[in-house]
Amino acid sequence: MSWTLAIDTSHHVAVGLARDDQPVDRVVVEDTRAHGEALAPAVRDLCARHGIRVADVAEFAVGMGPGPFTGLRVGIVAATTFAHVGGAPVHRVCSLDVIAAQWTDAPEEFLVVSDARRKEVYWARYADGVRVGEPQVGHPADLPDLPVAGPVPTGFAAELSAANGAPTALDPAVLAARWADMAEAPTEPYYLRAADATVSTTRKSALPRLRPRR
Secondary structure: OOEEEEEEOOOOEEEEEEEOOEEEEEEEEOOOOOHHHHHHHHHHHHHHHOOOOHHHOOEEEEEOOOOOHHHHHHHHHHHHHHHHHHOOOEEEEOHHHHHHHHOOOOOOEEEEEEEEEOOEEEEEEEEOOEEEEEEEEEOHHHOOOOOEEOOOOHHHOOOOOEOOOOOOOOOHHHHHHHHHHOOEOOOOOOOOOOOOOOOOOOOOOOOOOOOOOO
């Protein structure tokens, strides 16, 4: 019996388990701003439900985005750390590819999108279930006119809407079970944009500002 644990924090906190390449269970915390607080309890609770420890996991799979910088880093660092401590391999895949793999009766061509904030979406194009090119970020009005899958932001209903039968959320249990069917992602995450928080390149004086004499 071989366990695989998957982690994806490209959108929500999503943790999944597979046993012998079959999806078993998942925990999804639908909060896009609590990745650091929610991930460890989600992993702990999911493993406890099936009577295993993280140390019992034979391999890990992790979604590499695209996604917001901070949340995405939380999941990638956690998966890499768990794998390193347990001496287990970690497999990296594009998060959008997981959603594409969930669409069992997908049309010949389609898009997978997710919320990039700033009135934009992350997206990728698929043909016969295989991603064409690299993930991108852009405004919904500029996307190709194709059926859409993925967590379409509610504010974009006028430009985008999920097609009938299309998956609208990433299933981490599918990531755990089917990572080998997806293209290996590079070690550098799909950030696609610079981090919101940046280090200032200017030096701020700690001295009080003197008023000129009149």
